[in-house]
Amino acid sequence: MDSSFFPADLILRSSAVFTGSEEEPHAAAVAVTSDRIIWVGDPADMPGELQGPDTEVRDFGDALIMPGFHDAHMHVFHSALYLSPLAERFVGENEADAVARLAPLAARRPAGSWLLTQGWRDYLWNPAGMPSKASLDAAYPDRPVAMYSGDAHTLWLNSCALERLGITDDTEPPAGGSYDRDEAGHLTGIVREAAAMELMPRIVAEFSTEELLDAYRSFERYLNEHGITGVCDVSLMAMPGLDFVRDDLYAQLEANDELTVRVSMFPTLLEDRGRLDELQAAHTGPLLQARGFKQFFDGVSSQHTAWVHDPYSNARFDGDCGRPTVGPEVMEALVAPAAAEGHAVRVHAIGDEAIHQCLDIFERHPVGQVLGGVAHHTIEHLENFQPADIERLARADVIASVQPRHITLDPGGPERDLGAERVPYMWPFRTLLDAGATLAFGTDSPVTDIDPLDAVYTAVTRRDADTHEPEGGWLPEEAITLAEALSAYTAGSAAAAQRAGEVGELVPGQYADLVVLSPNPFSLAPEDVQQAKVQTTYVGGKQVYEAE
Template sequence: MGHPTSPADLIIFTRALFRGGAQAPVPGAVALKDDRIMWVGAPDEVPAELQGPDTVEEDWGSALVMPGFHDAHLHFFHSALYLSPLAERFVGDNEADAVARLAPLAARRPEGSWLLAQGWRDYLWNPPAMPTKASLDAAYPDRPVAMYSGDAHTLWLNSCALERLGITEDSTPPAGGSYDKDAEGHLTGIVREAAAMELMPRIVAEFSTDELLDAYRAFEAYLNEHGVTAVCDVSLMAMPGLDFVRDDLFAELERRGELTVRVSMFPTLLADRSRLGELQSAHTGPLLQARGFKQFFDGVSSQHTAWVHDPYTNARFAGDCGRPTVEASVMEELVAPAAAEGHAVRVHAIGDEAIHQCLDIFERHPVAPAPGAEGSAEGRHTIEHLENFQPDDIARLARAGVIASVQPRHITLDPGGPERDLGAERVPYMWPFRTLLDEGAILAFGTDSPVTDIDPMAAVYTAVTRRDADTREPEGGWLPEERITLAEALSAYTAGSAAAAQRAGEVGEIAPGQYADLVVLAPNPFDLPAEDLQQAQVQATYVAGKKVYEA
């Protein structure tokens, strides 16, 4: 286990050490020095030279000590914003209820400022109907309102917002986006995909740096409270300059010694790839780095914007197969030079045709070894979300070494939605975690926050049971044959996410030389029935060897 020559700063003892992989927890001790793990072994085999006069020892008894949770896919800016006093977050029971829930925000924000909320899902409402600007206009005729959908692909605006943003019935939306109109050709207030992405920076521009830093601090604390030690902050936008990867805010927190999460940034992949180089040159510390690119190939199934091979079962028009955000040839023109330069690319692909075409591109353009990167972990491309597969593409993804970055709680976001939109024949190939692992694929777990909550144990519960973490539905699990084990789920949330972050070997396991990012859970989830996994609560979180949270 190595030959340490100096005392540790901290030695952690436990009767349940989960180092990663498929093995069960065993009694263990972990010695930390500065920001690294320096030794791991049996509790009765701790070398004497590790135990100096200033060495602190902590014994967590029967609690589980494991690598820190690593969220492989979230949007930090929006997650922090919608959990802060600057905005609201809710689904609502229906359109009228969603409008009513804006009242507390309207009361606390300055007069005339934007009212910004996130979370509405029309398909979960009673009745399930797309909202319009009329209801917002009635409540807020003189104040701009922007309601971002729960899946972060659609904006619901009032007339005041449309006017402030300069959108008229003659406006042309950007490629890959739309301004919805009614039968008479009037704007409904619904703005989709790229058009929504384009507007968001203008909407949030009124918030000051100090307000946003406060939001970032609060979100960091929320992450640490849930045992999250590292995140991949991935671009939310497919357009130049609109990726919302705010390295300036992270850098300010780092400068102040207030960065308590390890951040890997993935800006938008454009023909001009200079932003990644600029980020990599500017941020070289172990807590804040840029690790690759992100792009979008399609939208979401619930809005029929995910790109599928065969038409949607509930097609809205002949040949309703969704659409790519960019043509496959354009995506390949973006990916090829980036991969040749040694940069991993992460592509949002939800529909089976988007996944299929993405694999075509990744097979032709694997990540080349970066110059001077001998001995480093192999770079891998990643596909994000992967909701429904063409059957042969499951094994193909594994053979290509492409990482499947998935968000378990997406499985139960829309009960009955897969059957409604895609039909019984395609349902068996949706979120096939068990099959992916059996074929040899790497799973990386995350939350897509703010689309789903940051709590890792809720996502682990869903992966292990195929049931919703809140409602516990459906009984027996949805596609229960695709359940995975607790050890597999925890590995996807640690080592798998590290691979997606291009940080394998640095984080994700408890091993000498890796960064000292750990979490303590009690009761030990390995001692709990699957139905009770969420009883395991975070007792302590360590990032870079420092305790950043304790219950």
């Protein structure tokens, strides 16, 4: 873009600018016209014609100017919902405490309406153990309760909820899902995987469009306050019509000039691929687009539903290796035509066998030139690897979309579930980068909070962002540098969003999505990175947040 023909609308300066293409920040100015960056360089070299009489010039001193954070893996509907007055979000100390924490929600929601929460994790409770409908029935015998687990794979329902949903002891779960039963064959109220996914749309149907729009508006503000300028809104469901990618809500916000985050939508990959075609035709603006598909290959390790090659170390039965949500041949039949049409596919694969089989499929069916650039398949989560698959992933140019805060969600859980021999190949960020792989960072919100600096802290220290444990870090040899972590959260995530070249770096021609952090995290020790705070956030050259 030739800057010699017009002055910039905005010029930002700092002694510390991280463009995303170097290891350290340096003094620079960033010039913006309309929604694009038109010039970046040493302030002493800036062409005089860039600064006109109406140009806004801001000098941020020694604060860090960098590309805006881009969350590569988020479920926006549920994230917005659980942070709104419509629901609650908590882990709880134990089963009884979790039930007790429903009281404020019950008091503010209309009589007879659903009580919906997210966040419980039975393995973190004291005492640990899977809950049942009995405790909910005692407190809420005449009101439906649905409590979604922290990993978003399991529902805990009471009897009133089961009755309202029409689930009885004789109900058969959908493929890829299950209903837990006691020794007598009666429902316990625990609903897993696809069965839980199938029920959620019916549970949230009582919320009005305006209530949901308010939740989205509030969540956008929350994102901008944390320096997030872009998100990948990925399908949470593996079933037809249940992806929760609410383009209708985004469209209303966009029409009202209330969309303050760049959104890349990834609906569920089905045999009928028409949904993506419809989304891409309907949403062509710079802030809202659909960029590919999402599917599920397995579940989660903590519930033994992630698909692993060798049985779990604490196997619950002979041959306890988890399971694929769909068979490899079914997954390949879905991926192959999508890739042939130039569509990138993102696949949830946590266990080492799911990753291995997914790589087999992606190697046979790469995706090439599309949307003006090169598209990349992506594997989501990648909790543990078969060692040789790390270099395979890099060679196949498949993006590793990972969530650093998952590393410390379950202290001792990897050792408990997978054993010491497999632990060294869990979340191996350093090894992946050294092999030449591309990392894309996100949060899997609402599974973990959206704060990017907490995730960066975990990536560079291998410690939990809340407890700062373990001392010295968990598998500290897999820690990465601050520059690498920030690049994974910007350029890497842009690649996962299929927006490489549009966002993720501070270079001429890209959208002016920027964040300013103070103090400059490069001036801090790794263990102090969380001291950096967002000062201001720009999306497309428009200021969407400014700290007081």
